[in-house]
Amino acid sequence: MTGKALVEAEGLQKFFPLTRSVTDLVRHLPRRAIHAVDGVSLTVRARETVGLIGESGSGKTTLGWLISRLHEPTGGSLRFDGEDVLALRGNELRRWRRNVQVVFQDPVGSLDPRLKVWQIVGEPLRAQGELGKGEIRAHVKDLLPTVGLPPDCLDQFPHEFSGGGRQRLSLARALSVDPRLVVLDEPTSALDVAVQAQILNRLVELQKEREVAYLLITHNVAAVRYVADRVAVMYLGQAVEVGGVREVLEHPIHPYTKALLAAVPVADARRRRTRFKIGGDVPSLVNPAPGCRFAPRCPFVIDRCRVEDPLLREIPGAPGQLVACHRAEEVREIAPVSLLTTVDDRSTGAAASA
Ligand SMILES: Nc1ncnc2c1ncn2[C@@H]1O[C@H](COP(=O)(O)OP(=O)(O)O)[C@@H](O)[C@H]1O
Ligand SMILES: [Mg+2]
Known part of the structure; x- marks a missing residue:
């Protein structure tokens, strides 16, 4: 096509x-x-x-x-x-x-x-x-x-x-x-x-x-x-x-993609009042520090992420899918919800990490 x-x-x-x-x-x-x-x-x-x-x-x-x-x-x-x-x-x-x-x-x-x-x-x-x-x-x-x-x-x-x-x-x-x-x-x-x-x-x-x-x-x-x-x-x-x-x-691979997609409001009536929020501070866009931009918020961060910019690269077993994450191979199977702070509108503040 x-x-x-x-x-x-x-x-x-x-x-x-x-x-x-x-x-x-x-x-x-x-x-x-x-x-x-x-x-x-x-x-x-x-x-x-x-x-x-x-x-x-x-x-x-x-x-x-x-x-x-x-x-x-x-x-x-x-x-x-x-x-x-x-x-x-x-x-x-x-x-x-x-x-x-x-x-x-x-x-x-x-x-x-x-x-x-x-x-x-x-x-x-x-x-x-x-x-x-x-x-x-x-x-x-x-x-x-x-x-x-x-x-x-x-x-x-x-x-x-x-x-x-x-x-x-x-x-x-x-x-x-x-x-x-x-x-x-x-x-x-x-x-x-x-x-x-x-x-x-x-x-x-x-x-x-x-x-x-x-x-x-x-x-x-x-x-x-x-x-x-x-x-x-x-x-x-x-x-x-x-x-x-x-x-x-x-099948999102990048930790940020997983978090972003999980943050989309769910249509399911039972879960409607639950939304997910990505934890951590958003770094500034003004002269940003080297390394992965998502590192300050990423639960999988290692030292390398803070010093070396990850390049978009193809991940073995995921043809055509390019991911900029040093740990893509390790994190790809991890469910998105484990990245998130759950925010329930009925009891805001009751944060839990799955
Ligand atoms: N003309 C501009 N002058 C200064 N800063 C800008 C200008 N346009 C966009 N920005 C800044 O660049 C960043 C990206 O903006 P933008 O491309 O509009 O993002 P998005 O469309 O994803 O919301 C923001 O921090 C925004 O404030
Ligand atoms: Mg815009």
Whole structure:
């Protein structure tokens, strides 16, 4: 079903420098930066969906922006269809942009309220600079029904649409230039459950029709299970586990993946009031210490974890599943619950480690 490598990111980094305080200057302290994405390698193949999951602040949006070349990376390489995307400048870069489009996290803030539907949806087409107004309007009119919107809403404004409708506009805008990859940043998290399902179904259908690949950023594991072929798990700016959706979601190997998946609220009525929380302190993203980012919270930590960065590597017996953990072979069979502090809403504070 899926094809050859479309996006090949290697060691991508994005650091956001912090302004130096007077104290920093006086003490000659080194420049500090938020390591939002710190050495992520990820492949997205043609026509596949890769889910990107991880807690808020783990760098998912920043990685999506790097892959779309909306951020200039601090380091690393990025190839698209074998081409070095980071070498593109000016007109070459502008033309390349049609290949990768983004549906942004916030369906309200990402649509200019002063623009009409045809201008919003047609914006990437206008930016390509090949079509005139009449052609753009005609193209948008054809496109609207494919995302489930009426073709006669060309001259309406975004505020006239529901949340779901606005997200359909964003989707139409992304698809307007026939991209090869769409980065979907939490595309349904602002929508109610019924609308979420409609949009996800439409995304799946559109992928088949248009042979487009998706990078689906979400904290909705159920959505990833439903639509993604592969999944990457991020923790504090790094990919800790990457692999097939079934393999990773059903047999997570990295201690963090196990904990993250166990922390997803359970639907089971008897267990509904029990949630799981990962214990320990989250280290800072500002000039992080060397070693595994999960080490301060990991129950399996050994000295090596605190000094040596674990690299993503294939684990024997788990083909295609890449895990960044020095102790992956030893911890893979350990059940996730043993990592966790159980928090029962009825008796908060009654923590127990199984
Ligand atoms: N433009 C920016 N300037 C400074 N810090 C940023 C910027 N964008 C993101 N960050 C920081 O980078 C980290 C990762 O953010 P983000 O990629 O938005 O994570 P996620 O999408 O997983 O929630 C966060 O600590 C965030 O505050
Ligand atoms: Mg985000």
